Amino acid sequence: MRRIFLVVALAVSFCLSGVIAHSAEKMILYTSMKESLIGAIYKAFHEKHPDITVDYQSAGAGKLMAKIATERQAGKILADVLWTSEVPDFINMKEEGLLQVYKPKNFDELINPFKDYDGSFTAARLGTLGIVYNTALAKKAPAEWDDILQPPFKGAFGVANPALSGTAYMSISLLVKQFGWEFIAKMAANKAKIGKGSGQVVDDTSSGELLGCIGVDYITIDKIQKGAKLGFVYPKEILVVPSPVAIIKGTDHLKAAQAFVDFLLSQQAQEIVASEGTLPVRSDVKLHPALKVASPEEAVKRSIPIDYNALKTEKQTTIKKFTDMLQGK
Amino acid sequence: MSFSLKKGETFGTAQIILFLSIAILVIVVAVPVLLIFANAFWDNNGNFNLHDVMNVLREPDTYQALLNSVIIASGTTIGSTTIGTFFAWLVTRTDLPCKKFMKAMFLVPFMLPSFIGALAWKMLLSPRAGYINRFFMDIFNLDEPFFNIYSYLGIVLVEIMYLFPFVFIQVCGALERMDPTLEESARISGAGLGTITRKITIPLVLPSILSGALLIMLYSMAHFGTVAVLGIENGIYNIPTLIYERIHQSAGSFESIRTGTVLASVLVVSAAFIIWMQNKILSKGHFQIIAGKSFRPMELKLRGLRIPLLVACCTYIAITIVLPTAVIFLVGALPTYGMPFTWENLSLENYKFILFDNQLTKDAIFNSVSLGLSAALITMFTGVMISYVIVKMKVRGKGVLEFLGMLPFSVPGSVIALGVILAWSGKFGINIYNTVWIILLAYIARYMAFSLKANSAALEQVHDSLVEAARACGATMWQALKDIVLPLVRPGMLAAFFLIFLPSLRELTVSIMLYAPTTRTIGVAIYTLNEDGETVVSAALAGVALVLIITGQSIINRFIARTTKG
Numbered sequence: 001m002r003r004i005f006l007v008v009a010l011a012v013s014f015c016l017s018g019v020i021a022h023s024a025e026k027m028i029l030y031t032s033m034k035e036s037l038i039g040a041i042y043k044a045f046h047e048k049h050p051d052i053t054v055d056y057q058s059a060g061a062g063k064l065m066a067k068i069a070t071e072r073q074a075g076k077i078l079a080d081v082l083w084t085s086e087v088p089d090f091i092n093m094k095e096e097g098l099l100q101v102y103k104p105k106n107f108d109e110l111i112n113p114f115k116d117y118d119g120s121f122t123a124a125r126l127g128t129l130g131i132v133y134n135t136a137l138a139k140k141a142p143a144e145w146d147d148i149l150q151p152p153f154k155g156a157f158g159v160a161n162p163a164l165s166g167t168a169y170m171s172i173s174l175l176v177k178q179f180g181w182e183f184i185a186k187m188a189a190n191k192a193k194i195g196k197g198s199g200q201v202v203d204d205t206s207s208g209e210l211l212g213c214i215g216v217d218y219i220t221i222d223k224i225q226k227g228a229k230l231g232f233v234y235p236k237e238i239l240v241v242p243s244p245v246a247i248i249k250g251t252d253h254l255k256a257a258q259a260f261v262d263f264l265l266s267q268q269a270q271e272i273v274a275s276e277g278t279l280p281v282r283s284d285v286k287l288h289p290a291l292k293v294a295s296p297e298e299a300v301k302r303s304i305p306i307d308y309n310a311l312k313t314e315k316q317t318t319i320k321k322f323t324d325m326l327q328g329k
Numbered sequence: 330m331s332f333s334l335k336k337g338e339t340f341g342t343a344q345i346i347l348f349l350s351i352a353i354l355v356i357v358v359a360v361p362v363l364l365i366f367a368n369a370f371w372d373n374n375g376n377f378n379l380h381d382v383m384n385v386l387r388e389p390d391t392y393q394a395l396l397n398s399v400i401i402a403s404g405t406t407i408g409s410t411t412i413g414t415f416f417a418w419l420v421t422r423t424d425l426p427c428k429k430f431m432k433a434m435f436l437v438p439f440m441l442p443s444f445i446g447a448l449a450w451k452m453l454l455s456p457r458a459g460y461i462n463r464f465f466m467d468i469f470n471l472d473e474p475f476f477n478i479y480s481y482l483g484i485v486l487v488e489i490m491y492l493f494p495f496v497f498i499q500v501c502g503a504l505e506r507m508d509p510t511l512e513e514s515a516r517i518s519g520a521g522l523g524t525i526t527r528k529i530t531i532p533l534v535l536p537s538i539l540s541g542a543l544l545i546m547l548y549s550m551a552h553f554g555t556v557a558v559l560g561i562e563n564g565i566y567n568i569p570t571l572i573y574e575r576i577h578q579s580a581g582s583f584e585s586i587r588t589g590t591v592l593a594s595v596l597v598v599s600a601a602f603i604i605w606m607q608n609k610i611l612s613k614g615h616f617q618i619i620a621g622k623s624f625r626p627m628e629l630k631l632r633g634l635r636i637p638l639l640v641a642c643c644t645y646i647a648i649t650i651v652l653p654t655a656v657i658f659l660v661g662a663l664p665t666y667g668m669p670f671t672w673e674n675l676s677l678e679n680y681k682f683i684l685f686d687n688q689l690t691k692d693a694i695f696n697s698v699s700l701g702l703s704a705a706l707i708t709m710f711t712g713v714m715i716s717y718v719i720v721k722m723k724v725r726g727k728g729v730l731e732f733l734g735m736l737p738f739s740v741p742g743s744v745i746a747l748g749v750i751l752a753w754s755g756k757f758g759i760n761i762y763n764t765v766w767i768i769l770l771a772y773i774a775r776y777m778a779f780s781l782k783a784n785s786a787a788l789e790q791v792h793d794s795l796v797e798a799a800r801a802c803g804a805t806m807w808q809a810l811k812d813i814v815l816p817l818v819r820p821g822m823l824a825a826f827f828l829i830f831l832p833s834l835r836e837l838t839v840s841i842m843l844y845a846p847t848t849r850t851i852g853v854a855i856y857t858l859n860e861d862g863e864t865v866v867s868a869a870l871a872g873v874a875l876v877l878i879i880t881g882q883s884i885i886n887r888f889i890a891r892t893t894k895g
Binding site: 194 | 456574760
């Protein structure tokens, strides 16, 4: 019996030590970027700075913020660098004094979408949303936002659930800002549907469950490259969602964190960003051929301007109103 | 047990074990549950506040979620009970061909996680793109889908498919153990088949049917996966999915946890009521149906119905087991969802990707396996200790332990998850939220019930005289435990281990509330990949999970067959 106990004790400690072995001392990046993008950047960064090891944790922005909140409660934020697409989170953190001000050394070469930029966080990518449609089933490609309100898309147009996806919330709030709640009422009249995550509506469009949806650029382009029968168009008004990167105040690895941010904004890293099908923040980088826009600057110019404070304060009410309207309550 | 020989020492060991057992149950189970009630009924200022509770319950969303939980659970219970009882009767009391094989097949759904089933049925029956729907729409040129799985009926049907074995197992057992002389004597006395069924068979198996039904009710009310996959699309939420969405929306902040705790309290109370009903039914139906002698029960001749019923059973198995499993593996082999199943499109790329290249899925598999092993081992050992106190020891304060031991049976997974968040995110100076430890704690709390059940059953069979004999020969309490009791209950401990290890491999309800970036479990990875629109990758991972579970189960079956023979 004693031997069994010993074996059991060893097995338990082995299993658990394996699980926590991840938390060795390293520069830690929390990011909501896709595994393929962050993996490629990680690899390039490691070749350039072999002395710095980066440990990244990727999850939805909500999960990461929840983790940061509990880490704060416990006394120390483990992350050194944060890179997600939820600008309101960054504004909150800046107001609470959690972000280290750092103006990247190549800042002048960058496209900056933030008006009151102070170095707390810097856009490292410009995510865009357009209309995705199933090329096998749609008779005519949509061109403008009004097209999704028309009979061809009746009962078959999807939007990701704004309660689950920050990008979806942002796109809805921008559409409301530009076209008013009448636009949402018309969507409801055309029986638009609320899906789950931002990727799932695109997959449902590819399978034919939906004929079209509001889709994120790189998710759609990835599926098109794998053979999905999808089209991706930008209406006149583009939804542009910047993904900021920031250094957490009080980090023990400030030099490493700064090197990482500088690298992320360099031409080399931005080329990786562009090759994944998103807009880079530099104009000296070639865009992905599937993105039908001349340059990042043009996209920013055509974008619906974002009022981040309103975005923050109106979140609950907007989501509720939108969900109730679309579910016909 | 005599206290007179070495009173001091016995008292010491006994008290230590009792104290430890109570401490473990209090820390792991009672504190989280109490905190849920405290958080639900007392507001931030520490005042008892029933008004807020009523407000939360009156809110249309929460009220609807409560109602949905009841509707779905009732439908599932009625359907599963009917199907489970009918199939159980078919394989035990009729001359259906290949009964043994059929019985084994009807137990397969037990292994399949219902949320993977739900994913498969979504692929088969989603209104426009579902393969079955498209098939019928193409053939008959329909505009409307053949069946919309995103509905109450769809959710209930999927849950029935994967939950009916709860009733099936119980009723099979009762019918097999039932003393056939009871029925025979009725027959000899001139009663017809209808009378025998009505007056003898049904009353005798009713307790088993009801206890299986209540088990399903309990499970379905607090079930996350199926409703999350099939309901949210059409705005159908039940209690666990609503709790999940609220917490997700507020990014884990504690604003929305109040709603969650109120709903969780409702779940605990209804679960306690169900358990109470079950105990009442079981104690009332205390017929001596286990007759030591094994007679062959009389079999109903199906005659002309033999073959049609066999075909019906096979069709049922093909539709509920083979079809969903096949679609999971096939979709997992596609480059992207929505492409047709042609040979050029199918490949093992996704399987290779999740097993070797993708950190997220590799982490998930590693986490689930190590969490499952750790939870099973820890729960197995603490379970045997606690059961020992409950079953064998005659010490004061045992009543508390009996009550605490009942608690894990009546606390649903989503409640445990919420409770451990409240308890272990810094309130008592320990903050393990977002680490793997909190999931481990939650698993231990959730699966303690299984371990207590298996170990108590094993301990009941160890007669007190054995320990007394050892003690009389001069063995210490500890020696008697180690050399007599533990070896005798080892089969019970092993059963507990496997009863915990396999379900925790596919666990979703608890871990979806507790996971952090590096602590995803297999269930969480499948669910979130699907939510993120990586349908093919999530299907491939579901396929891998199925292979893991089925391999595990067959190893166990072989193992159990060997130990029971030897």
